[in-house]
Amino acid sequence: MKTVYTCFCTDVIHEGHLNIIAEAKKRGRVIVGCLSDEALIRYNKFPTISQEERIRLYRSLDGVEEVVIQNDMMYDDVITLIQPDCVLHGDNWKEGPEKAIRDHVEALLAQYGGELVDIPYTYNETVRKIDLQLREKLGMPEYRRRRLRQLISMTPIVKVMEAHSGLTGLIVEKTVVEHEGRLDQFDAMWVSSLCDSTAKGKPDIELVDMTSRFRTIDDIMEVTTKPIIFDGDTGGLTEHFVYTVRSLERMGVSAVIIEDKKGLKKNSLFGTEVEQTQATIEEMSAKIAAGKKAQLTDDFMIIARIESLILERGMEDALERAFAFVKAGADGIMIHSRKKDPAEITEFCDRFRAEDKTTPIVVVPSSFNTITEDELASHGVNIVIYANQLTRAAFPAMQKTAEDILRYHRAKEVDDRLMPIKQIITLIDEL
Ligand code: SPV
Numbered sequence: 065m066k067t068v069y070t071c072f073c074t075d076v077i078h079e080g081h082l083n084i085i086a087e088a089k090k091r092g093r094v095i096v097g098c099l100s101d102e103a104l105i106r107y108n109k110f111p112t113i114s115q116e117e118r119i120r121l122y123r124s125l126d127g128v129e130e131v132v133i134q135n136d137m138m139y140d141d142v143i144t145l146i147q148p149d150c151v152l153h154g155d156n157w158k159e160g161p162e163k164a165i166r167d168h169v170e171a172l173l174a175q176y177g178g179e180l181v182d183i184p185y186t187y188n189e190t191v192r193k194i195d196l197q198l199r200e201k202l203g204m205p206e207y208r209r210r211r212l213r214q215l216i217s218m219t220p221i222v223k224v225m226e227a228h229s230g231l232t233g234l235i236v237e238k239t240v241v242e243h244e245g246r247l248d249q250f251d252a253m254w255v256s257s258l259c260d261s262t263a264k265g266k267p268d269i270e271l272v273d274m275t276s277r278f279r280t281i282d283d284i285m286e287v288t289t290k291p292i293i294f295d296g297d298t299g300g301l302t303e304h305f306v307y308t309v310r311s312l313e314r315m316g317v318s319a320v321i322i323e324d325k326k327g328l329k330k331n332s333l334f335g336t337e338v339e340q341t342q343a344t345i346e347e348m349s350a351k352i353a354a355g356k357k358a359q360l361t362d363d364f365m366i367i368a369r370i371e372s373l374i375l376e377r378g379m380e381d382a383l384e385r386a387f388a389f390v391k392a393g394a395d396g397i398m399i400h401s402r403k404k405d406p407a408e409i410t411e412f413c414d415r416f417r418a419e420d421k422t423t424p425i426v427v428v429p430s431s432f433n434t435i436t437e438d439e440l441a442s443h444g445v446n447i448v449i450y451a452n453q454l455t456r457a458a459f460p461a462m463q464k465t466a467e468d469i470l471r472y473h474r475a476k477e478v479d480d481r482l483m484p485i486k487q488i489i490t491l492i493d494e495l
């Protein structure tokens with residue numbers, strides 16, 4: 065009897081999946097692959113049920129003879145293991161980023177004469193509603209909030225991109241690329257104080273008040289599902305910070321990062337060019353401890369950001385602070401640097417990891433941007449934040465467009481480099 069393989073990455077079985085099984089059954093013994101969590105988050109959306117629950121769900125389906133884990137989104141592992149006579153998939157993977165997967169599977173099958181069958185993809189009102197409901201579920205505060213901790217345990221490095229509006233949130237949510245035979249996407253969003261302030265035309269000095277910052281979070285949350293890390297600046301007064309923690313937690317934000325500075329905060333990338341005062345270990349520890357006490361769920365994270373390297377206070381000071389802040393209850397450490405060379409960051413991470421194997425490390429490689437995610441992960445970094453690149457990309461493009469329209473007294477000259485309005489519209493989902 066022939067073996068037919070199909071890979072599922074769904075949390076809910078609808079008529080489309082039942083149709084795939086029925087079509088597969090006509091051709092032989094049906095083996096369903098359950099795409100592992102680690103592969104799923106790179107290529108599809110975050111699961112709402114666990115890998116074990118998905119396996120149980122697929123096993124319970126009539127016509128499914130066997131369920132195996134597929135760890136590689138490109139099918140290499142399962143095809144080597146099973147050598148199915150046939151791989152069956154909906155024909156939706158003939159286009160878009162998933163086409164790379166189809167091409168790869170086709171090549172793998174060709175090596176031993178296996179067959180690839182694309183069946184018409186089922187997409188109707190019921191399927192659309194199920195997709196939408198799943199997405200809505202992922203966007204609910206209780207699911208979104210705990211997702212950052214889940215991601216830290218699921219993936220070697222959590223990739224976070226800046227968002228400061230509904231639209232930038234959608235870009236972070238939906239951008240999927242195929243590169244060198246793999247699909248990839250961002251895991252989470254960073255609501256940067258710099259970019260949130262800049263979008264409002266204000267300086268990054270804690271001038272934009274919390275109510276306004278929460279409004280930005282809300283705009284992003286309304287149209288996305290990925291977890292949010294909030295740039296909490298200094299956290300403000302401890303008496304205020306405890307309220308901020310409660311509000312963020314209630315909204316479904318996953319983490320706040322607060323930096324060990326006090327007084328008038330300026331952006332770290334100014335370094336010692338402007339006057340900035342570092343809080344003492346005791347002051348910062350008290351703020352962290354108060355925040356942890358105010359927190360109600362186990363999901364939320366308070367991450368302590370250390371400014372010692374930015375303020376040129378040295379590595380020993382940075383490490384002493386890191387260990388003290390973890391002791392005070394911090395759920396993670398962010399170490400920042402404005403050097404081009406990543407050496408001080410990797411030294412910090414190696415020395416911190418030598419003593420603390422588990423506390424997540426966060427870095428923001430805006431200046432030390434030559435280091436790759438793999439290299440950071442090899443030094444024990446858990447979260448990488450691309451803190452301002454979307455803002456810095458959009459600003460010059462908008463400025464040049466404004467200049468050229470003034471220059472030519474019409475918009476024709478700029479049109480070629482603009483996104484068609486139709487494409488903008490497709491970014492935005494309708495209910
Ligand atoms: C931000 O994005 O606002 C940050 C990171 O705090 S940095 O600008 O590098 O200080």
Ligand code: MG
Nearest residue numbers: 256257258295
């Ligand atoms: Mg900031």
